[in-house]
């Protein structure tokens with residue numbers, strides 16, 4: 001019964017992390033880069049929101065600023081990657097590491113800061129789970145609508161091309177560096193926004209709240225893709241699948257915790273789940289290869305034969 | 311239309327892998343020139359085309375297209391002057407995007423990309439007409455992912471994209487080399503047609519000497535990063551493969567060696 005009681009909270013947290021996973025989707029699926037900045041920018045979003053609200057600023061302004069702070073973090077990674085020539089993963093790690101210091105500065109060297117519900121009466125909170133769930137769902141849907149519009153524009157389209165085929169993108173006049181920066185900026189803005197939402201929901205921010213965020217984000221993206229990939233072809237539906245992925249992930253976590261898994265083992269469990277789900281397409285392709293010859297083999301084969309004849 | 315002066319390019323300079331790919335290339339193309347390019351493995355043919363397209367920066371020399379010095383322009387900024395088809399059919403199109411999306415990307419080459427819609431309904435009609443010209447039945451597959459098309463179809467689509475909005479210069483780098491003979495012949499015929507219809511200026515690298523002779527109005531031969539032979543007009547029409555091989559041996563002091571050419575002839 002405890003298990004059923006914890007479902008609404010699991011779903012709400014799933015939606016919040018699902019919003020975060022939409023950010024991960026932009027980099028991982030659309031730009032085809034694994035951006036580890038998110039572990040830092042998620043906490044940055046939480047820090048900015050809590051510090052602003054506790055210093056008397058408007059909540060909605062604070063959420064917007066959390067988004068902007070995430071954008072700045074993304075900008076740093078984007079510049080490290082495209083202008084400094086640092087591989088995307090390492091660029092993300094560098095920003096993530098520096099964000100740890102920056103987040104502590106934002107939080108005035110406190111590891112965590114409570115956000116009193118009694119005092120600030122913000123709308124998304126553990127204390128009112130059902131309305132919180134609805135608000136989070138509305139935010140997710142609005143975000144998906146905006147992104148659906150954006151990726152239907154010429155600019156959004158050129159971002160997709162950048163992720164799909166860089167040579168082709170440049171040959172057709174697309175500035176792939178700028179596009180990568182835009183994508184990483186947008187992604188981290190969304191991630192920080194969801195960090196801000198989570199800090200409201202749980203009633204505090206914490207410098208470590210983003211640890212492993214990339215893994216949870218990937219889990220949501222991959223679970224959404226594996227389960228709904230076949231039926232959800234439309235871009236908006238794919239983003240929705242990602243949010244569903246986040247919800248499913250949290251439901252599974254709640255179930256295994258109820259089955260007696262130690263909370264400290266969660267990260268190990270999450271990492272293994274992601275590893276297995278990432279491997280599925282690879283294994284599938286391998287099995288397929290055993291039965292069919294790869295298509296491109298004939299080109300190199302031809303070359304080899306020619307060399308032998310010569 | 312194209313003016314290349316004193317072009318040099320060395321890869322991995324100063325290391326054990328140092329490779330002088332271009333060794334002083336001078337080349338002027340007139341409006342409407344269709345030049346075929348032949349040469350052995352590693353002669354610098356692809357490098358020449360890549361340098362014109364801005365894939366790598368030049369060591370020294372200059373490149374101008376239609377009177378504009380593009381030597382320092384980045385690859386994406388030069389794209390508005392160029393249409394390009396690569397040897398690898400995978401390289402010219404975005405596999406996980408729809409056919410119409412790929413065409414729309416090419417249709418915006420050299421234009422500002424803002425918040426306008428990525429494809430208009432007028433464009434869709436136009437794309438259908440263009441695809442019908444390919445005679446591959448693609449006009450009814452606008453929303454097929456390009457990755458699902460065959461190599462030949464993809465190469466035909468890339469060609470169509472390359473000639474959209476009449477580029478100043480068309481660069482074809484062994485664009486039929488990865489195709490089976492029949493498909494290769496089709497794509498080549500298509501290239502001929504587009505170049506003629508659009509009165510385009512083109513550089514076409516090929517490993518097939520017969521093709522190099524049969525197509526275009528001018529032929530250049532490269533060896534060790536230099537242009538060693540430049541034949542045009544009536545002289546070119548009269549060329550034979552034997553003469554070319556002989557000429558190559560005389561000018562370079564070695565046998566013509568190109569693995570794909572051996573296979574083709």
Ligand SMILES: Nc1ncnc2c1ncn2[C@@H]1O[C@H](COP(=O)(O)OP(=O)(O)OP(=O)(O)O)[C@@H](O)[C@H]1O
Pocket residue numbers: 321322329330331349350351352353354355356357358568
């Ligand atoms: N990006 C690169 N980095 C290092 N070396 C390169 C690069 N591109 C080309 N080269 C070298 O430059 C030389 C010229 O190569 P290029 O590809 O231009 O030859 P090609 O005439 O197109 O030959 P092929 O007929 O084999 O296509 C070769 O020795 C090649 O190994």
Ligand SMILES: [Mg+2]
Pocket residue numbers: 355356357484
């Ligand atoms: Mg080549």
